Amino acid sequence: MHALVSRKPFNPEHVKIHKETAARDKNRMVTVSQVTTLVRRALEDAIPTTLHVVGEISNFKRHSSGHLYFTLKDERSELSCVTWRSDAAKLKFQPSDGLEVVVTGRVEVFERAGRYQLYVRRLEPRGVGALELAFRQLQEKLAEAGLFDEHHKKPLPVFPKRLAIVTSPTSAAIADMIDTLRRRYPCVQILVYPVRVQGETASREIAHAITKINAQCTGANAVDVMIVGRGGGSLEDLWAFNEEIVARAIFASEIPIISAVGHEVDVSIADLVADVRAATPTAAAELAVPVLDDLLATLGALGARLHRAVTTRADVLTVRMKSLLARTAFREPLRLVHRNEQTLDELSHRMYRRLAERIARNRHHLENMVPAIEQIAPHRYLLQTSAAVHDAQHRLRLAMSEQMRRNERRLGDASDRIARGSPRHTVETLTERLDRITRALDASVRHRMALVQSRLNAGESKLAAVSHKGVLARGFSVTRLKKGRTVVRSVAKLRDGTRIVTETADGAFESQVVNHQQMELFE
Amino acid sequence: MAKPKLSFEEALTNLEALASQIEQGQIGLEESITKYEEGMGLIKQCRKMLTDAEHKIQKLHERADGTLETRPMKNPAPKDAAP
Numbered sequence: 001m002h003a004l005v006s007r008k009p010f011n012p013e014h015v016k017i018h019k020e021t022a023a024r025d026k027n028r029m030v031t032v033s034q035v036t037t038l039v040r041r042a043l044e045d046a047i048p049t050t051l052h053v054v055g056e057i058s059n060f061k062r063h064s065s066g067h068l069y070f071t072l073k074d075e076r077s078e079l080s081c082v083t084w085r086s087d088a089a090k091l092k093f094q095p096s097d098g099l100e101v102v103v104t105g106r107v108e109v110f111e112r113a114g115r116y117q118l119y120v121r122r123l124e125p126r127g128v129g130a131l132e133l134a135f136r137q138l139q140e141k142l143a144e145a146g147l148f149d150e151h152h153k154k155p156l157p158v159f160p161k162r163l164a165i166v167t168s169p170t171s172a173a174i175a176d177m178i179d180t181l182r183r184r185y186p187c188v189q190i191l192v193y194p195v196r197v198q199g200e201t202a203s204r205e206i207a208h209a210i211t212k213i214n215a216q217c218t219g220a221n222a223v224d225v226m227i228v229g230r231g232g233g234s235l236e237d238l239w240a241f242n243e244e245i246v247a248r249a250i251f252a253s254e255i256p257i258i259s260a261v262g263h264e265v266d267v268s269i270a271d272l273v274a275d276v277r278a279a280t281p282t283a284a285a286e287l288a289v290p291v292l293d294d295l296l297a298t299l300g301a302l303g304a305r306l307h308r309a310v311t312t313r314a315d316v317l318t319v320r321m322k323s324l325l326a327r328t329a330f331r332e333p334l335r336l337v338h339r340n341e342q343t344l345d346e347l348s349h350r351m352y353r354r355l356a357e358r359i360a361r362n363r364h365h366l367e368n369m370v371p372a373i374e375q376i377a378p379h380r381y382l383l384q385t386s387a388a389v390h391d392a393q394h395r396l397r398l399a400m401s402e403q404m405r406r407n408e409r410r411l412g413d414a415s416d417r418i419a420r421g422s423p424r425h426t427v428e429t430l431t432e433r434l435d436r437i438t439r440a441l442d443a444s445v446r447h448r449m450a451l452v453q454s455r456l457n458a459g460e461s462k463l464a465a466v467s468h469k470g471v472l473a474r475g476f477s478v479t480r481l482k483k484g485r486t487v488v489r490s491v492a493k494l495r496d497g498t499r500i501v502t503e504t505a506d507g508a509f510e511s512q513v514v515n516h517q518q519m520e521l522f523e
Numbered sequence: 524m525a526k527p528k529l530s531f532e533e534a535l536t537n538l539e540a541l542a543s544q545i546e547q548g549q550i551g552l553e554e555s556i557t558k559y560e561e562g563m564g565l566i567k568q569c570r571k572m573l574t575d576a577e578h579k580i581q582k583l584h585e586r587a588d589g590t591l592e593t594r595p596m597k598n599p600a601p602k603d604a605a606p
Contacts, residue, residue: 178580191582193583194582216591302566312546316548
């Protein structure tokens with residue numbers, strides 16, 4: 001293998017020289033070091049100082065000193081390689097076994113080990129750019145660490161009060177962002193943390209700014225949302241946003257972060273870690289704040305909705321009230337009163353009739369007694385009694401009509417009150433009072449009737465006392481014609497032979513007139 | 524107002540709730556009117572929040588001791604604005 005490698009690049013001239021030397025001093029002995037030196041000289045002379053070698057990395061080792069040791073191989077051969085620490089530090093990506101690379105360096109002999117090696121100054125992945133590879137490697141690493149996981153993403157505040165922008169203060173990007181923010185949502189307070197976004201220190205500055213804002217903007221100065229980014233550029237220009245230090249700072253941020261790096265085509269590591277990714281700085285500003293005019297419109301709509309709700313409510317109640325008022329109790333509050341008045345009229349009418357009937361009955365009774373009483377001498381009792389009855393009747397009528405008038409007046413008053421006040425209640429009270437009055441009236445009439453009756457009875461007994469029976473008891477007698485039972489008041493009515501009946505206190509006897517004369521004959 | 528100041532989001536949520544309560548008609552008319560007035564007050568408060576805010580742009584600077592201070596920053600003039 002060594003022969004194969006060493007043979008090929010050898011300058012035939014040199015080989016010849018060595019061969020000549022060997023021939024000249026056939027028996028001369030040389031040391032190991034001398035051989036190695038010879039080999040080194042021969043190699044250094046024969047091989048260009050800079051070689052670009054294509055191969056696949058194997059046996060890759062990063063020593064604790066920082067130097068890299070690996071072997072490059074192809075299908076047929078292998079080559080030991082070393083990269084010193086200073087050159088290794090410049091590598092963006094992480095070399096690993098199996099990686100196809102193009103290395104730049106020169107071949108030297110490591111005399112102590114008697115080995116030739118390729119001293120690699122630059123290492124480039126083959127096919128893809130170093131930055132692309134570095135990006136892919138970091139992406140893989142951070143993905144594995146969970147930095148891109150959805151559940152770490154924080155929601156953006158809907159109505160941010162304070163917003164921080166970490167970017168270059170002189171770029172077009174900052175002007176675009178401030179312009180967009182002011183146009184959409186002028187009430188947001190904007191804090192700009194100026195950083196370099198490109199060059200050696202950019203990633204450290206960006207990470208530092210994110211950490212500082214998280215640590216220092218607290219309490220009343222709390223920042224609600226942060227935009228980290230820059231305008232578009234080449235992959236190299238955007239590189240700061242692909243550094244692990246920036247990714248870690250974004251991930252650690254308590255404040256939600258919108259990344260705004262470059263334009264659509266490129267995705268940065270910062271984009272992947274950020275809570276929200278915006279394609280451009282302007283897009284980030286749009287994502288960060290709502291549109292003030294929309295909010296004002298929403299408020300207006302809410303106000304209108306409130307107003308409509310209250311108005312509708314009032315309308316519904318008005319309709320209910322109207323339908324209530326349309327009901328009989330309110331529309332014709334006197335109807336109940338009238339109904340009761342009618343009842344009252346009926347009752348009083350019935351009362352009048354009953355009274356009249358009673359009076360008529362009594363009068364009839366009295367009139368029936370008149371002929372009998374008329375036959376009795378002292379008519380004044382009868383007259384007196386009759387007058388008393390008339391008087392009682394008259395007074396009763398008076399009292400009743402007075403009572404009726406009073407009731408009607410009270411009813412009228414009550415109706416007025418009902419019309420003014422709560423009708424149902426008043427009507428109920430009125431009906432109750434009406435009943436009471438009716439009962440009282442009835443009782444009063446009964447009482448008066450009883451009085452009249454008893455006075456009538458007294459008259460009757462007085463009448464009985466003065467009737468002819470009493471006269472008979474005192475020894476008088478009554479003589480009647482047998483025919484017609486007419487009392488004989490004068491002899492003029494008598495003829496001889498007329499049959500008469502004489503009534504005494506205890507009986508009667510019949511006799512015949514034999515000799516009748518005028519009164520003066522007796523005298 | 525004696526009440527603790529609501530955030531804009533809280534105020535909006537409250538407004539929605541007030542409107543729904545009145546619309547559902549499960550509260551009395553008087554309460555409806557009280558809630559309506561409360562809602563109108565909230566709207567006024569929200570408008571104030573949106574329109575009264577200071578339209579400031581500031582620059583953050585790190586002091587020597589590592590703390591941050593804010594300094595006023597001019598609004599970078601839009602490209603098409605007159606000087």
